[in-house]
Amino acid sequence: MSASPDLENGSVAEAVNPSVREYLQAYWTRVKAGDLGSLPIIFGLIAIGIIFQTQSDVFLSAPNFVNLIRQAAGLMLIAMGVVFVLLIGEIDLSVGYVSAVVGVSMTLLLREAGVNWDWWFVIPLALAIGASIGLFHGFIITKARVPSFVVTLAGFLVWSGVVLILATEFTDSGTILIQDDFVIGIANAFLSDFWGWALAAAAVGGYAFLQLAQRRARSVAGLPVRPLLVVAAQVSALGVVVAIAVSIANSDRGVPMVALLFIFFLVFWSFIAARTRFGRHVYAVGGNPEAARRAGINVDRIRIIVFMIASFMAGVGGIVLASRLRSVDPAAGGGNLLLNAIAAAVIGGTSLFGGHGKVISALLGALVIASLDNGLGLIPNLPSGVKFVVTALVLLAAVLVDSFTRRRQQASGIA
Amino acid sequence: MCERGRWVLASPFRVQGSSAVADVGEPILQLKGVSKHFGAVKALEKVDFEVRLGEVMALVGDNGAGKSTLVKGIAGIYRYDEGEIVFEGKPVKIHGPSDTADLGIEIVYQDLSLADNLDVVANMFLGREEIKTPYRLNEASMEKSSRETLDSLSVTTLTSVRQTVAGLSGGQRQAVAVAKAVMWNSKVVILDEPTAALGVAQTRQVLDLVARLAGRGLAVVIISHNLHDIFEVAHRITVLRLGQRVAIYKTQDTNQQEVVEAITAGTVESVPGMAS
Numbered sequence: 001m002s003a004s005p006d007l008e009n010g011s012v013a014e015a016v017n018p019s020v021r022e023y024l025q026a027y028w029t030r031v032k033a034g035d036l037g038s039l040p041i042i043f044g045l046i047a048i049g050i051i052f053q054t055q056s057d058v059f060l061s062a063p064n065f066v067n068l069i070r071q072a073a074g075l076m077l078i079a080m081g082v083v084f085v086l087l088i089g090e091i092d093l094s095v096g097y098v099s100a101v102v103g104v105s106m107t108l109l110l111r112e113a114g115v116n117w118d119w120w121f122v123i124p125l126a127l128a129i130g131a132s133i134g135l136f137h138g139f140i141i142t143k144a145r146v147p148s149f150v151v152t153l154a155g156f157l158v159w160s161g162v163v164l165i166l167a168t169e170f171t172d173s174g175t176i177l178i179q180d181d182f183v184i185g186i187a188n189a190f191l192s193d194f195w196g197w198a199l200a201a202a203a204v205g206g207y208a209f210l211q212l213a214q215r216r217a218r219s220v221a222g223l224p225v226r227p228l229l230v231v232a233a234q235v236s237a238l239g240v241v242v243a244i245a246v247s248i249a250n251s252d253r254g255v256p257m258v259a260l261l262f263i264f265f266l267v268f269w270s271f272i273a274a275r276t277r278f279g280r281h282v283y284a285v286g287g288n289p290e291a292a293r294r295a296g297i298n299v300d301r302i303r304i305i306v307f308m309i310a311s312f313m314a315g316v317g318g319i320v321l322a323s324r325l326r327s328v329d330p331a332a333g334g335g336n337l338l339l340n341a342i343a344a345a346v347i348g349g350t351s352l353f354g355g356h357g358k359v360i361s362a363l364l365g366a367l368v369i370a371s372l373d374n375g376l377g378l379i380p381n382l383p384s385g386v387k388f389v390v391t392a393l394v395l396l397a398a399v400l401v402d403s404f405t406r407r408r409q410q411a412s413g414i415a
Numbered sequence: 416m417c418e419r420g421r422w423v424l425a426s427p428f429r430v431q432g433s434s435a436v437a438d439v440g441e442p443i444l445q446l447k448g449v450s451k452h453f454g455a456v457k458a459l460e461k462v463d464f465e466v467r468l469g470e471v472m473a474l475v476g477d478n479g480a481g482k483s484t485l486v487k488g489i490a491g492i493y494r495y496d497e498g499e500i501v502f503e504g505k506p507v508k509i510h511g512p513s514d515t516a517d518l519g520i521e522i523v524y525q526d527l528s529l530a531d532n533l534d535v536v537a538n539m540f541l542g543r544e545e546i547k548t549p550y551r552l553n554e555a556s557m558e559k560s561s562r563e564t565l566d567s568l569s570v571t572t573l574t575s576v577r578q579t580v581a582g583l584s585g586g587q588r589q590a591v592a593v594a595k596a597v598m599w600n601s602k603v604v605i606l607d608e609p610t611a612a613l614g615v616a617q618t619r620q621v622l623d624l625v626a627r628l629a630g631r632g633l634a635v636v637i638i639s640h641n642l643h644d645i646f647e648v649a650h651r652i653t654v655l656r657l658g659q660r661v662a663i664y665k666t667q668d669t670n671q672q673e674v675v676e677a678i679t680a681g682t683v684e685s686v687p688g689m690a691s
């Protein structure tokens with residue numbers, strides 16, 4: 001590289017489009033240097049599929065596949081918000097119970113014995129409650145300069161209490177049923193075969209369009225672009241995976257409606273994180289808050305908005321979880337929900353130390369956790385404690401892979 | 416190595432030889448009798464300071480001499496208690512960092528202005544990202560501008576502007592920080608200890624870059640503890656001691672001995688702590 005003739009006239013290497021071979025070589029060099037991207041988790045998911053299928057042939061069956069997506073959906077949505085919080089190097093311990101506050105609020109507002117409002121009014125209202133909880137957390141964290149760990153730990157307790165109060169206020173048992181068909185449909189309805197394929201086509205087509213548009217913009221600006229063949233290969237790979245998923249789902253009940261929801265949020269938040277000024281500032285605040293401040297970024301504003309995103313997405317997840325159970329009860333939002341949401345983001349490859357990660361890591365991580373949960377449940381005579389142990393080991397493995405690859409990246413200078 | 420070959424071109428002698436150019440012209444940035452007190456402590460006491468276009472002005476002094484305070488006043492982090500800031504012949508008021516940037520003054524802080532996890536392009540445009548169609552970042556255009564700016568400064572050691580800053584050497588990081596500062600049509604660039612913690616080769620890279628900035632007609636202020644570096648690139652040297660300006664030299668008319676004497680024993684008009 002230092003022998004390049006470009007040094008003669010002092011210019012950075014001219015824009016030369018790499019051939020497929022050069023591109024693959026460069027990619028392999030990056031992988032060897034520790035820039036693994038989503039590779040470990042994709043191999044992890046394949047390994048999980050193989051292991052559980054050998055233990056129980058139900059695991060990869062169509063009905064179980066559809067169940068798996070429905071089980072993972074709530075966690076995925078909550079974990080997307082957690083990704084943003086981790087990106088700025090903070091933590092939100094309240095997402096579990098905030099999701100329950102939103103779910104319970106929604107259920108109460110829908111009650112026929114109560115105010116009996118319509119779903120199209122209640123859902124935005126419940127989500128606004130979620131977002132304002134985030135605003136409240138963010139405000140205290142930034143203005144009073146209290147660590148997010150403490151503020152959201154207080155939130156964890158407060159909101160668990162609020163859930164208990166709200167749920168037991170109106171019924172003795174605390175279990176409140178949801179009777180609105182639309183709300184129940186969020187997690188329990190399925191797309192028809194046709195709309196399942198339409199969704200698949202839209203997803204793959206949209207991805208291809210974005211890739212080509214980006215490539216064209218670079219080409220117009222005279223910057224090196226990826227070989228067309230590589231883009232085509234990526235689009236086809238996505239197409240194959242999506243097509244297999246849709247055909248399996250269609251052979252059972254169809255693509256769950258909730259898939260539409262998490263794909264929408266996945267695309268939306270990925271766009272926000274990677275392609276907007278706000279997203280860039282989120283990464284900057286996570287990487288070096290002082291540099292962000294000196295660059296004129298309003299760091300407090302970014303932090304507050306991120307906590308609002310976390311609580312908002314917790315709310316979306318809470319609605320999905322309530323919808324799946326068709327009811328809420330005082331135990332909503334408890335159990336392992338919070339820890340699983342944080343674990344999903346981390347297993348998916350988002351760093352706990354800020355600045356590194358992608359929104360899709362929420363989806364992949366939640367899929368791993370839900371698969372373990374689902375798969376271990378299918379194995380007969382397995383003590384339930386094993387589930388926790390295995391999930392913990394996977395989490396540890398993910399963190400170790402992250403730590404190892406990061407050290408490797410630093411050593412090779414690509415970080 | 417070809418890197419070595421390039422350094423011959425960028426010999427310090429060329430820089431000193433060209434210092435005659437900087438002798439003419441009005442100062443672009445001038446501080447007239449600025450003072451800053453922190454309680455009873457007089458961090459700056461009626462200090463005059465100036466820098467011209469095309470000139471490298473060094474600001475030297477021992478720890479606590481007031482260098483940082485002086486720069487923070489220009490940066491808009493502090494406000495001087497008295498005195499005047501004159502920019503392009505007109506008195507100006509600086510109320511905050513954005514006023515400084517609006518005037519065309521950029522300050523490169525040592526290692527504080529880059530986010531390690533972002534790539535070179537993202538860092539160079541941090542806080543001033545280009546946007547197209549409502550909200551989308553204009554990545555292609557930003558990458559192009561970054562590349563052009565780095566090219567124009569002859570920063571050749573970067574293999575890719577899509578590399579994260581964490582993977583860069585100290586010299587490369589400093590080069591990116593400087594390139595970031597000059598990309599915004601700035602007229603004055605202030606470098607705070609740009610060569611601290613750098614190795615020999617990397618220090619050379621940075622000094623080379625400093626000389627090139629002045630060669631492009633910018634006014635450059637360099638704060639450093641390293642007199643050797645300063646004698647290589649600076650046209651003039653301002654010496655602060657105990658919050659006062661004790662000397663100003665043309666580099667070609669002085670030597671390190673004299674500057675060291677001014678730093679450690681320059682005559683101050685009033686001794687802090689004594690009634691003046």
